Amino acid sequence: MTLREMPALLRTSAVPFRQIDTVMDNLFNDFFNTVSRTPFNTVAQKSNYPRVDIRESRDAVIVDATVPGLNKEDISIDYEDGFLKISADKQENALDDFVHREIHRSSFSRWFSVDEDTYNTTDINASLLNGILSIRILKKAELVKPPPRKIAVT
Numbered sequence: 001m002t003l004r005e006m007p008a009l010l011r012t013s014a015v016p017f018r019q020i021d022t023v024m025d026n027l028f029n030d031f032f033n034t035v036s037r038t039p040f041n042t043v044a045q046k047s048n049y050p051r052v053d054i055r056e057s058r059d060a061v062i063v064d065a066t067v068p069g070l071n072k073e074d075i076s077i078d079y080e081d082g083f084l085k086i087s088a089d090k091q092e093n094a095l096d097d098f099v100h101r102e103i104h105r106s107s108f109s110r111w112f113s114v115d116e117d118t119y120n121t122t123d124i125n126a127s128l129l130n131g132i133l134s135i136r137i138l139k140k141a142e143l144v145k146p147p148p149r150k151i152a153v154t
Contacts, residue, residue: 049108049110050065050066050067050086050108050110050133051065051066052064052065052066052110058144058145058147059138059139059144060136060137060138060139061119061136061137061139062134062135062136062137063084063086063112063134063135063137064132064133064134064135065086065110065132065133065134065135066131066132066133067088067128067131067132067133068131069090069103069131070088070090070128070131070133071128072128074088074089074090075087075088075128075133076088076089077124077126077135079114079121079124082113082114082115082116082121083111083112083113083114084111084112084113084114084124084135084137085109085110085111085112086109086110086112086133086135087107087108087109087110088107088108088109089107090106090107114137117140118139118140118143119137119138119139119140120137120138120139120140120141121137123137123138124136124137
């Protein structure tokens with residue numbers, strides 16, 4: 001699949017400073033994973049939190065993000081100038097008695113570029129159910145393909 005064939009939301013390279021952000025995230029994650037007080041083997045982590053699935057249907061694109069432990073009041077979804085931003089700022093009052101910790105409890109943000117020629121950016125909906133945040137962006141009406149139909153043979 002070439003970059004042009006990808007759904008527009010997968011093309012995150014256009015997001016300002018995304019490469020720098022990824023490098024810094026990896027640097028900090030590598031550092032903090034090596035200074036962990038755990039006697040157990042650490043699990044390699046990739047810092048693109050929350051994890052997302054992006055699906056494209058006939059009439060929309062749907063972004064599903066894993067946000068366990070968050071309430072809808074903790075989550076912020078913003079759209080501006082062709083970019084969708086998912087963020088949250090939830091700090092738990094956790095005791096410092098961990099010997100190993102992998103559950104993400106800090107703030108995060110993810111950016112996705114949205115093709116304004118394809119998607120109706122004035123009609124973005126979101127829902128949260130069982131730790132999965134679903135964001136649905138409808139395609140422009142003129143770009144929605146008609147559903148397949150059965151042709152009767154006479």
